[in-house]
Amino acid sequence: MVGTPTYDATRNRVEAYFDRTATKTWERLTSDAPVSGIRQTVREGRDRMRDIMLSRLPEDLTGRRILDAGCGTGAMSEILARRGADVVAIDISPQLVEIAEKRMPEALAPRITFTSGDMLSETLGAFDHVVAMDSMIYYQAPDLGRALATLSERVDHSIIFTVAPRTPFLMAFFAMGKLFPRSDRSPTMIPHVPARIAQETFQKGALGTLSEVERVSRGFYISTCLEYRA
Structure with missing residues (x-):
């Protein structure tokens, strides 16, 4: 995939x-170490989301080749490998x-x-499945559509990924984020409506x-699991 200016700029920020900036924070968040109350809700939300995504795959993944896109510190990859996948x-x-x-x-x-x-x-x-937990949440709908269309050419079964839902709570945070300078802040999550992503994906072929x-929805962790089936 040839990156678009918006895709490339977002990828570079991420x-x-x-x-x-956030390596140590994510290393601690994804461990068993004690964290603050807010980060604990994020940890619990991510654990729940991981379970949901894994439930969309066969229990026995022997012989399946899976892309863990945005593997982070490896929790999803470990489970996939334990279930027999080549990751x-x-x-x-x-x-x-x-x-x-x-x-x-x-x-x-x-x-x-x-x-x-x-x-x-x-x-x-090429892959049988792609899983992408919280690694596509920073991209605009046209770039998501292009990404899914690109991946779909090399995926036999499914692409399971997450986006930030377009809720009043997240839209308020999204609007507030535009009021402040971009320096020293994490990349902004882009709230989405699934129908718009589906439209963009179809338009990209x-x-x-x-x-x-x-x-x-667990405290400060709010995310929606979507599934694209080839």
Whole structure:
């Protein structure tokens, strides 16, 4: 996929944030270490969302090749590998990938290929499934549609991903974020309506179906699981 100016700019902001600013925060959040009340709700929300996404896949993944797009510190990749999948785990942050590799049990290492870079790179090859938890939440609808259409050409079954839902609460935060300078802040989540993403995906040439699976709302973690089926 040839990146658009908006896609490339957002990807660069995300890389800078997670690889230079928030590495230690995410390392702690995704561990068993105590965290603040707000971060605890995010941890619980992410755990619930991971379970929902995994429930959309067969229990036995032997022989399936899966892309964990935005693998972070590797929690999803570990579960996929335990269920028999051959996993390509990619994240835009080399530091998070390094943490994931160190955390991975040695017995599962042969099932997982870790790498850093763009989750849409054609060099990653073809897959049975793609999972992308909270790695597409920063992109505009046209870029999401283009990303799904690009991935769909190399995916046999499904793309399971999350977006921020267009709720009054998140829209208020989104509007407030525009009032402040971009420096020293995390990338902004873009609230979406699933129908708009489906429209953009279809317009980019993908002929599969997009459906909403389930929303998770736990304190400051609010996210919707969507599934594209080829």
